[in-house]
Amino acid sequence: MSDDLTHAVLALDGVSVRIDGRAILDAVDLQFARGTLTALVGPNGAGKSTLLAVASGDLVPAAGRVRLAGADLGDWKARALARERSVLPQDHAVRFGFSVREVVAMGRLPHAPDPAADDRIVEAALGSADVTHLGARDVQTLSGGEASRTAFARVLAQTTPVVFLDEPTAALDLQHQEAVLRIARSLADAGACVIVVLHDLNLAAGHADRIVMLHAGRIAADGRPREVLTRETIEHVYAQPVLVLEHPTRGVPLVVSDDPR
Template structure:
């Protein structure tokens, strides 16, 4: 397998007169978890949109597996990368199991149809939603919808997985579960990109962290190198403490609060 999934070179994105992204260069390898972090409006979701192919870079080059992203057909791309968006909406009253089954749509006519049931069952189990399989999707809580939507992404069974704020609606246990799934996917050779606001979660589970600020990539590297107090305070414009997790040795970022 090619070691680098995505390669971005001098990528920029403009919308009208506004520069959304500027001069982004980054390689995203297989077998690792990359966390995209940064303040609101920094350009994280736009960068994810470039990677998914939903947005076209105004300048620069984007390749997936060494091939220009624009040269990929819709079908081939949907079998190469999957995306969990922040919105977990479904237009009709499908059951949770039917929503997860939608993740297999790109594989119709490709591969062994006998794999579908196994992949769907595994996705339901990994996201702890097997007991919700027969429930109408609209009847689920926000956290349950998020986990079913993640199961749909897992059922798509792609070599690149992109997750936009996958923990936002989840309780403490399921936040940890989702990031453990991300780590497991990377351990299996997949490239995983996760957009997160929780810096401590990013530090705990990501191999690499990319900080995006004002449309630019300001830091890229391991959590301990990237998440310094000085850098976090400069980017987020708030005082923080950066501690060391006694179990993992990874950074834990806490806001400094004055009583």
Template sequence: MTTVSAHGIRLSYSGTVVLDNVDLDLHGGVLTALIGPNGAGKSTLFSVLAGDVQPERGRVMLDERPVSSFSPKELARRRSVLPQDHAVRFSYSVTEIVRLARLSYPPDHERDEQIVSSAIETVEMSHMTNRDVQTLSGGEMGRTAFARVLAQTTPIVLLDEPTAALDLRHQEAVLRQARQLRDEGACVIVVLHDLNLAAAYADRVVLMEQGRIVADGSPRDVLTVDTIQRVYRQPVLVTEHPTRGCPLIVPIDDPRADPPAAAARSPHAHLKEGPAQ
């Protein structure tokens, strides 16, 4: 069943087109990764799918209903959103931040506390429940924000670069949990920069370039040498991951590059020179 659909989406800022006639159907039980170089339109499409940004043209549907027709409370029960910016301007504790996820539901203290506690435990923040979130590191704040998403218990989950501030272990843990949500039937949409994480965890990869979808399919179908090198303009080697049975993308040196010339253009090239005579 289609859970989220976007058809004919166009959006521009200051005359620059950032989304150009985008069509996308997303389904429950599937983890979809949105990938692409900087400025490709990933996060903008993410915001449009979430209902946070209204396109100039086209429409977004949640379960065959226009996203614009949902009240804020209805929308909060249908989809949860992890934005890139996790900053909190108030002195709330970790538990208080995660507890905000339950505000759209009728009060049920025992159930709500159980859900909040479980979400905090899942992201390994139980030892910091009373910490002021303004004292957390970027990674700790990211995990707290992800716990809030988990506590919202929605059938549609949108995660914008959820691994950006996390160490290696917690990157893997967040995406394992995203895959668990998929296994439970959720429609999971994740914006990722790390192609290897997309290859390892996504069922479907949607590659964007200059506001358009240029490839859409399984990681093995999308993450090919030709496609990556054309879109990212970076030579790569695509091989097989030794244990995960998925593509492994390895950047390689560009044989066309001229290191001496590049060094000469560098603003720090003078640091390699000896003292003036």
């Protein structure tokens, strides 16, 4: 990435992860700045979720180091870390009978209690994620998309300067996919460092400042959407014929399959 990232809030230096002798991540070096939305893309098994887990502190790498706000990630205390970064994992199921509002309110737990402010933040998060009408519902009764939006609202309520989202659009309909990415974009525009794992290259192109494309645990491309989403790069990484067109209204790359009939 050519942009100046000397003020990076998050840095991965030589990070490697191995499972059963196989390199899931192989000597990855990356930096992430505040005020940016970075999309991690790549085929299944490329290392996207593993990279997110290492960067967020949920997985300790076999080699390398991760620094958050200048300090080694391992030196952070759990409560302080939860005030600095929030994480939306792929598996966000809640297996207890909490209401939607109670789950979202859990995002406030790392912060010093302030009932009035906490209530205001929770209500705003419920509204942003379009789950206000579900506030009293038992989370175990929700559809997949409703549960995903509830988990996203909990992340919003945590109000952290660094936000990790692992496939936040996977269970969502078209309207809510766009809504979640618009909110993620607005968080970045307000100064947060947002890192999101996506499978949809067009969602990445439409909302991210930067795309990091992974392939077999290594960085295949890193840059602005137009720099990364080229026909040559996508076909090499995904082994799938594509056309890369110009989106008619957004002015960003539009990726479509080019399989012969």
